[in-house]
Amino acid sequence: MRILLVEDDPQLGDGLTVGLRQSGFAVDWVRDGHAADLALLAESFDLVVLDLGLPKLGGMDVLNRARARGQDMPVLVLTARDATGDKVAGLDAGADDYLVKPIDLDELAARIRALTRRSAGRAAPLLTHGELTLDPAAHVVTRAGLPVELSTREFSLLQLLLENAGRVLTRSQLEQSLYGWRDEPDSNALEVHIHHLRKKLGSELIRTLRGVGYTIAR
Structure with missing residues (x-):
């Protein structure tokens, strides 16, 4: 499975990239919203892990543009914004899951697998x-x-x-x-x-x- 990771924090982005690759995912990492938007325009991804507080183009804008283009891959928002209003806005804008940092890597991988199952219309884990x-x-x-x-x-x-x-x-x-x-x-x-x-x-x-x-x- 190929994942687009959108995260501007270099230490966190590097850690997530290494950890997710060790879990068997192919990961492409970009550090700003403009780069994410261009990547989604140019290539196909099975899932997006998306921060909201991004330079150049905000995460919500990235999400809104992708959904407006009809791109239906699962999007997991991973952000420090923990207010209920932010969660509601993200989910209503088309996010499939919303996690607040810091996050355990095993839980993140499990949620990615769950989103993949649901997007494929499959409930069984095996x-x-x-x-x-x-x-x-x-x-x-x-x-x-x-x-x-x-x-x-x-x-x-x-x-x-x-x-x-x-x-x-x-x-x-x-x-x-x-x-x-x-x-x-x-x-x-x-x-x-x-x-x-x-x-x-x-x-x-x-x-x-x-x-x-x-x-x-x-």
């Missing part, structure tokens, strides 16, 4: 497909009850495919969700991860539609 089970919170995959060791990137790719089971995802869609601006994947990196998943989970799990993309059948 992803299952036949004998395969993926637990996003514990970062564990089992097959027929036995644990399967996956790299962080393999886990993220499998989660993305399971979340979109029945849909064909193009190479561009997969890479955009898996890699941030600082990541420069090799030209065949995606194919290598697909190969490793098939080797560990069975060659029949992930289908290739040549010239189109990859899918896991429902």
